[in-house]
Amino acid sequence: MPNRTTIEFSGLSKTFGAVAAVSDLTFSVEPGVVTGFLGPNGAGKTTSLRMLLGLVRPTSGSATFGGTAYRDLERPLATVGTALEASSFHPGRTARKHLAVYAAAAGIPSTRVDAVLALAGMQTYADRRVGGFSLGMRQRLGLASALLGDPGVLVLDEPTNGLDPEGIRWMRGFLRDRAAEGRTVLVSSHVLSEVQQSVDQVVIISRGRAVYQGSLDALDSDSAVRVDAADRRGLAAALAVAGFDVRPTDDALVVSGATAEEVGKLALLAGIPLNLLVAERAGLEDAFLSLVTPAPDPAQGSAGAPPPGYPEPTPVPPTTSSEVTP
Numbered sequence: 001m002p003n004r005t006t007i008e009f010s011g012l013s014k015t016f017g018a019v020a021a022v023s024d025l026t027f028s029v030e031p032g033v034v035t036g037f038l039g040p041n042g043a044g045k046t047t048s049l050r051m052l053l054g055l056v057r058p059t060s061g062s063a064t065f066g067g068t069a070y071r072d073l074e075r076p077l078a079t080v081g082t083a084l085e086a087s088s089f090h091p092g093r094t095a096r097k098h099l100a101v102y103a104a105a106a107g108i109p110s111t112r113v114d115a116v117l118a119l120a121g122m123q124t125y126a127d128r129r130v131g132g133f134s135l136g137m138r139q140r141l142g143l144a145s146a147l148l149g150d151p152g153v154l155v156l157d158e159p160t161n162g163l164d165p166e167g168i169r170w171m172r173g174f175l176r177d178r179a180a181e182g183r184t185v186l187v188s189s190h191v192l193s194e195v196q197q198s199v200d201q202v203v204i205i206s207r208g209r210a211v212y213q214g215s216l217d218a219l220d221s222d223s224a225v226r227v228d229a230a231d232r233r234g235l236a237a238a239l240a241v242a243g244f245d246v247r248p249t250d251d252a253l254v255v256s257g258a259t260a261e262e263v264g265k266l267a268l269l270a271g272i273p274l275n276l277l278v279a280e281r282a283g284l285e286d287a288f289l290s291l292v293t294p295a296p297d298p299a300q301g302s303a304g305a306p307p308p309g310y311p312e313p314t315p316v317p318p319t320t321s322s323e324v325t326p
């Protein structure tokens with residue numbers, strides 16, 4: 001079993017000339033869960049991950065694996081596996097050959113090749129030439145490569161990019177399985193819907209700054225639960241007595257601001273068998289967009305106000321900062 005390692009970003013900043021690509025990023029990524037690193041194009045995700053992996057030097061701050069910078073890791077491939085972008089593979093090599101060459105160069109036992117082919121679900125096309133691979137197959141080969149050193153941490157940049165729904169579904173299972181093994185899994189994406197069922201925790205960045213960190217459940221303040229029972233009237237009464245905001249629709253009850261677990265427990269205690277219990281997250285996309293939507297142009301006279309139709313963004317809780325407040 002790989003070591004459990006926490007990724008720590010601390011006051012991480014990077015400027016390119018006049019562009020503040022990443023500003024004072026501070027958060028931790030824990031083992032055993034999948035953490036989404038979300039933000040629109042240009043938000044600073046790739047620059048942050050490249051700093052974490054020692055490919056870009058921070059202007060200030062640090063990004064480490066349990067306190068150790070990437071360049072100081074004793075066994076980097078056994079610590080972190082990465083797939084930063086759709087890698088270019090030698091088109092004439094088979095997937096198996098590609099992995100064998102990579103393993104040999106890195107001093108990794110060749111027995112790992114079959115193990116990672118299986119983990120990436122690639123056995124059936126392991127002996128096909130990579131030149132004929134679909135994007136999804138290439139993504140899997142990238143993941144297999146990342147796993148060769150059996151690392152405790154996986155850092156994946158936009159792993160669902162370009163995948164079809166079946167590929168996205170497979171990726172969801174893959175990420176969850178790796179986290180369940182105790183690995184630390186950090187996955188970037190600019191499309192919330194592609195990762196929202198894969199991730200447990202999220203860090204959202206906008207214009208280089210963290211604007212939210214926490215669970216998706218907490219982000220979706222508009223969460224609602226659709227619930228129904230043969231005894232709908234009794235269920236509605238029990239929910240109302242317990243203080244829930246309950247509203248009847250044509251075919252169910254909608255409970256606002258509650259989790260499915262809370263509603264399910266209440267029905268159990270009230271002795272009312274349910275025939276429907278669905279958590280709805282209609283508000284999640286809106287909440288995400290409200291956090292990452294650029295501030296309006298001050299010249300338009302509405303500086304600081306969210307655009308019409310968007311709720312006020314929830315500010316990220318204060319974190320330790322390298323700046324000294326006067």
Ligand SMILES: Nc1ncnc2c1ncn2[C@@H]1O[C@H](COP(=O)(O)OP(=O)(O)OP(=O)(O)O)[C@@H](O)[C@H]1O
Pocket residue numbers: 016019020021039040041042043044045046047048190
């Ligand atoms: N080498 C560079 N030189 C100058 N500016 C850069 C460089 N790399 C990134 N930037 C700028 O830094 C900002 C953040 O870019 P970055 O690629 O990290 O964002 P991203 O969130 O990964 O976006 P995407 O989803 O499009 O990959 C952008 O404004 C980008 O133009």
